[in-house]
Amino acid sequence: MDNRIKSDEIASAVQSLMLPDTQSPAAGTTTVEAPKINLIINSLVCIDGRECVVERRLRDKWHFLEPKTNEPSCLSDVEIANLQAKGRFFVVWQPGDRDDISAPQEPLNVGENSHRENMRKLEYVEACVRHPDYCRSRRVLEPIIAHVHARRAADEEGAEDAPSFQTALNWIDKYTRYFPVYGPASFSVRHDKKGNYGARLPEYQERAIRVGIDIWLKRNSKTNAYASVHDFVRKYDAQYGSVIDKSALDARYLDENGRLKPPCLRTFERRCDRVDPAIRDAMRVGLRYAKERYRTFTTTALPDRPYSHIEVDHCTLDIILVHPGGTWLGRPDVITFRDRATTMIVGVGLGYEEPSYASFVSGLRNAMYPKDMSKFPLVKNGWPSYGRIENLYHDNAFHLIGDNIKEAARHLGMNLVRLQPREPWLKGALEKFFKDLNLGLVHNLPGTTLGNVLARRDHEHLGDAALTIEHFEHLLNFWICDIYNAGNRRALGHIRGFGGQSPLQAWAAKVRDFETDSLPKPETFIALAGDTEHRTIQKNGITIDHIIYENPILAKLLGNPKHKQKSIHAGPSSYKVVRDPSDLGRVYVADHHTGNVITVPATTAHLDYARGLTLAEHNVICANARALSRQKNKLPIDALMHAKAILNEIAAKITKAPKFKTIQRRLARWLEGDRLRQIRSEVRSFATTGSDYLALPPPISSDVTQPIGEEAPEVTPAATRSGATPVTSSPVETNSSNPDEDDLAEVRNQQNWKSGYVS
Numbered sequence: 195m196d197n198r199i200k201s202d203e204i205a206s207a208v209q210s211l212m213l214p215d216t217q218s219p220a221a222g223t224t225t226v227e228a229p230k231i232n233l234i235i236n237s238l239v240c241i242d243g244r245e246c247v248v249e250r251r252l253r254d255k256w257h258f259l260e261p262k263t264n265e266p267s268c269l270s271d272v273e274i275a276n277l278q279a280k281g282r283f284f285v286v287w288q289p290g291d292r293d294d295i296s297a298p299q300e301p302l303n304v305g306e307n308s309h310r311e312n313m314r315k316l317e318y319v320e321a322c323v324r325h326p327d328y329c330r331s332r333r334v335l336e337p338i339i340a341h342v343h344a345r346r347a348a349d350e351e352g353a354e355d356a357p358s359f360q361t362a363l364n365w366i367d368k369y370t371r372y373f374p375v376y377g378p379a380s381f382s383v384r385h386d387k388k389g390n391y392g393a394r395l396p397e398y399q400e401r402a403i404r405v406g407i408d409i410w411l412k413r414n415s416k417t418n419a420y421a422s423v424h425d426f427v428r429k430y431d432a433q434y435g436s437v438i439d440k441s442a443l444d445a446r447y448l449d450e451n452g453r454l455k456p457p458c459l460r461t462f463e464r465r466c467d468r469v470d471p472a473i474r475d476a477m478r479v480g481l482r483y484a485k486e487r488y489r490t491f492t493t494t495a496l497p498d499r500p501y502s503h504i505e506v507d508h509c510t511l512d513i514i515l516v517h518p519g520g521t522w523l524g525r526p527d528v529i530t531f532r533d534r535a536t537t538m539i540v541g542v543g544l545g546y547e548e549p550s551y552a553s554f555v556s557g558l559r560n561a562m563y564p565k566d567m568s569k570f571p572l573v574k575n576g577w578p579s580y581g582r583i584e585n586l587y588h589d590n591a592f593h594l595i596g597d598n599i600k601e602a603a604r605h606l607g608m609n610l611v612r613l614q615p616r617e618p619w620l621k622g623a624l625e626k627f628f629k630d631l632n633l634g635l636v637h638n639l640p641g642t643t644l645g646n647v648l649a650r651r652d653h654e655h656l657g658d659a660a661l662t663i664e665h666f667e668h669l670l671n672f673w674i675c676d677i678y679n680a681g682n683r684r685a686l687g688h689i690r691g692f693g694g695q696s697p698l699q700a701w702a703a704k705v706r707d708f709e710t711d712s713l714p715k716p717e718t719f720i721a722l723a724g725d726t727e728h729r730t731i732q733k734n735g736i737t738i739d740h741i742i743y744e745n746p747i748l749a750k751l752l753g754n755p756k757h758k759q760k761s762i763h764a765g766p767s768s769y770k771v772v773r774d775p776s777d778l779g780r781v782y783v784a785d786h787h788t789g790n791v792i793t794v795p796a797t798t799a800h801l802d803y804a805r806g807l808t809l810a811e812h813n814v815i816c817a818n819a820r821a822l823s824r825q826k827n828k829l830p831i832d833a834l835m836h837a838k839a840i841l842n843e844i845a846a847k848i849t850k851a852p853k854f855k856t857i858q859r860r861l862a863r864w865l866e867g868d869r870l871r872q873i874r875s876e877v878r879s880f881a882t883t884g885s886d887y888l889a890l891p892p893p894i895s896s897d898v899t900q901p902i903g904e905e906a907p908e909v910t911p912a913a914t915r916s917g918a919t920p921v922t923s924s925p926v927e928t929n930s931s932n933p934d935e936d937d938l939a940e941v942r943n944q945q946n947w948k949s950g951y952v953s
Contacts, residue, residue, distance in 0.1 A: 411477035538697035581710035
């Protein structure tokens with residue numbers, strides 16, 4: 195019973211707490227009423243920037259009416275007080291206000307001298323209005339004014355004049371009208387309201403000046419525009435001069451012949467100077483210039499989750515690179531993806547042709563997948579970013595606004611956000627990254643072209659193109675991971691712009707609660723940006739751009755009952771063949787009979803040439819081979835190899851330069867570091883009897899190639915311990931010629947052929 199009573203009391207208490215404010219108060223409670231706001235009927239007030247007239251008061255609310263729209267509004271006393279506290283409600287005009295009394299200045303605009311003067315006026319006014327016999331009488335107020343003046347003269351240094359009776363009345367009027375709202379600022383003198391701001395010129399001169407200003411804003415000088423003013427007055431006088439009462443005009447507006455006189459040049463120049471600067475620059479220079487000059491910057495809040503807001507852009511770097519095979523690649527174009535939540539660079543893509551949709555997809559694949567940093571042993575901090583992109587911010591480059599990127603966004607589940615054209619400051623942090631990359635890394639390397647011709651003119655020795663792709667990628671990854679992502683950013687930290695933290699620290703803090711969906715298959719990116727052809731299958735395989743792709747698995751397609759042959763059917767069957775633009779070593783054939791995708795590598799004769807070759811490099815080599823062999827159709831593989839050898843000779847000429855050798859030797863040492871010392875030495879024990887442990891080791895096979903810039907490891911005998919002599923040797927790769935391994939490989943190929951899968 196007691197428990198039921200307690201539960202009923204708790205339920206009633208909760209119900210009473212959930213009652214709306216309109217419910218009547220419970221018995222025994224005291225209602226606290228808010229104070230009432232005193233307003234004068236027919237006063238003009240400003241409510242949230244709208245001027246309204248005070249109509250009447252009904253019960254506990256004031257009713258207002260907006261004269262322009264006749265829209266009524268009601269506010270309670272509490273609501274009016276809250277709006278006044280925020281500066282969104284104030285009285286503009288009240289009945290009985292004199293016309294010569296303008297609204298006072300805001301208290302924040304009052305200077306130190308004006309405030310001192312206002313406090314002096316307040317002392318006189320308070321002495322008058324607080325006197326027991328106060329009335330607006332000269333007999334009462336003049337003795338009070340004289341008493342305050344004598345007291346101030348005795349207390350303060352310097353003489354001041356006592357205000358007159360009429361001046362004191364004006365101060366009292368301002369005190370009564372504005373002091374409750376503006377305080378001592380009510381007595382401020384509005385010097386900005388002084389003077390005659392109305393039109394002083396006759397109407398025809400005003401029209402002539404407007405015509406001249408229009409001509410001036412169209413990129414003409416003021417002198418030329420003034421000619422249009424003069425001509426307008428002449429035409430106006432010829433058309434309307436006979437009907438104008440010129441006797442009513444001032445003599446200064448007429449010349450000695452009684453014709454209308456144009457305004458002087460100085461008057462026209464002053465009116466041109468009064469034009470809004472933003473409008474002037476937009477008309478005379480351009481709208482883009484005006485937006486950039488008069489824009490303001492907004493510091494937005496950082497997203498909470500990584501990969502929720504990613505921005506992308508590309509930049510052509512100021513350096514010339516050389517392919518290891520000898521191909522001259524020119525200036526690379528880097529496409530970069532930046533995470534706004536952590537300010538981290540989450541992915542990059544290097545291309546050596548014009549920025550294209552294919553290079554965009556290549557960089558997108560790098561941004562979404564984990565990075566393999568095993569090729570870059572000197573990178574200490576790593577590159578931990580990967581995940582699915584939710585919102586991608588891009589500019590209006592042609593390769594980023596087409597239907598291809600929209601289709602890619604639908605495949606990958608991204609939302610595209612297109613930024614305003616010609617407003618790079620919308621992704622200013624990414625533009626700053628490109629500047630730091632060029633200045634901090636690229637301009638310090640051999641082969642740099644600097645920013646422009648004027649910058650190159652001040653340097654005599656910039657160095658020839660010497661860096662290969664591998665070396666530059668190593669430098670780029672090292673700079674991004676260990677310098678940029680590890681450096682402090684002012685955009686991060688508890689207070690934006692103060693202190694800051696590194697993108698890696700921000701990533702570590704926000705990735706704890708970050709979960710990403712499953713990543714797409716690699717074939718998705720090849721399907722989006724792959725080079726697609728429709729080809730027939732011949733006996734020797736598939737030929738695309740002089741490269742032959744062949745594998746025994748193609749026999750399944752040739753032996754399919756639905757496959758059409760040219761000798762039997764009207765035409766042979768063609769299949770969809772897709773190439774990865776970043777690697778021409780294999781193609782992907784779509785079997786439309788079974789719905790499977792078959793991976794076909796390049797034939798053995800072409801595999802060494804095509805493995806790791808990009809489509810852009812292949813096009814350059816084909817162009818050189820075509821120029822050498824002067825054959826417009828089929829190019830034999832020997833011609834391609836010969837063209838590639840010529841490019842190798844070009845690169846070899848660069849490598850023979852003494853400066854290049856010095857640079858390459860130092861760079862190789864920096865890149866490889868202590869790689870040889872990191873390899874664990876093998877300790878071998880040799881018996882002291884029956885063998886000569888001091889004999890030289892067997893010779894190294896000539897098939898092993900030594901990397902450029904590395905020295906062969908020395909074989910040094912170690913100290914003898916316990917009757918055995920440890921000998922340090924470096925592991926050497928040798929070509930295996932075991933026939934059992936060849937047989938095993940053949941069996942595996944046969945099994946893969948039968949199962950329809952090629953590894």
